[in-house]
Amino acid sequence: MSTDYAERASRLPGAVLWTKGADRTGGGAGGLVLPDGCMDLLWTEGRLLVAGPDTRAFRPGPGLRGPWAGVRFRPGAAPALLGVPASALRDRRVDLADLRPGGEVRRLTGRIDAAPDPAAALEELALRLAAEAQPEDPLVRAVAGALAAGHSVAATAEAVGLGARQLHRRSQAAFGYGPKTLARILRLQRALGLARSGVPLAETAARTGYADQAHLSREVRELAGQPVTALLAA
Known part of the structure; x- marks a missing residue:
């Protein structure tokens, strides 16, 4: 499994931008993900997903080798950006197209896939969603x-x-x-x-x-x- 995980503070206040290289073993998308109270906006080639808040440890299944980029929002921040209560996503990973218009998500996915730095492009998407959302409570x-x-x-x-x-x-x-x-x-x-x-x-x-x-x-x-x-x- 790739170990080249890195993270930094995002330009979106309170968020973290992280990247993880491809899993070269073919065993899946990586190691155990522990509950942390957060939600993530995720990119892997050809897909945009949302990781809901976990109540238990999550281990990615096979078939998702990455590479990955993610924006981890601070607890409570993501629902306003996504327009859905966090409880609807609890212990789930869902395609962003399930939450927003499919055509829009396809265009966004293609843009991030083609970007020289997909992580930076994903961060720009998160910043745009935040600018369009209601102010955080x-x-x-x-x-x-x-x-x-x-x-x-x-x-x-x-x-x-x-x-x-x-x-x-x-x-x-x-x-x-x-x-x-x-x-x-x-x-x-x-x-x-x-x-x-x-x-x-x-x-x-x-x-x-x-x-x-x-x-x-x-x-x-x-x-x-x-x-x-x-x-x-x-």
């Missing part, structure tokens, strides 16, 4: 920011002035799932970041709000589908 950003910082769902609801049901409904549309699920996923990402930097697992668990290392291990297995030690080794 500041409440959505506030919810994502509070949960990413480790605040409880109750404290987040109080901070943004929403009741529990309102927060859940708004979160479903913006993030694809309720605030408790988003909080679990963002905590997992914080924990993995610490562990990959060399922080011992017991300390990682304590610093990210897990009851203990065993709790962290259970969450990793449930959300990533494998033991934390295997995930870190990979």
Whole structure:
């Protein structure tokens, strides 16, 4: 499998532009994709797709060797650009033509296929979609920011002035799932970041709000589908 993955901050605020070379083994499009609360606009030759928000680890199937480029939007940002609630795309990869007129998507795909730098052309498309979309809801950003910082769902609801049901409904549309699920996923990402930097697992668990290392291990297995030690080794 190709390992030439690279990413950089996008010109679209809060987004990341990434590229990945072709899988030369023929085994599929690459390794495990962990839940992160985000949605991606994807290009591979001849196709534009959208990756919805994941509730569990996703492993691309065979037949999609790449190369790939993607724009990863910050949590809650993509629905306004795509005109569809995030919950409709949860745990799915769909062709952009399922969400926008097919003729338009064919023209866009051909333009990006022919571009000297398909990743830059994909970023231009994301910038255009953002310019045409309604402004991002500041409440959505506030919810994502509070949960990413480790605040409880109750404290987040109080901070943004929403009741529990309102927060859940708004979160479903913006993030694809309720605030408790988003909080679990963002905590997992914080924990993995610490562990990959060399922080011992017991300390990682304590610093990210897990009851203990065993709790962290259970969450990793449930959300990533494998033991934390295997995930870190990979």
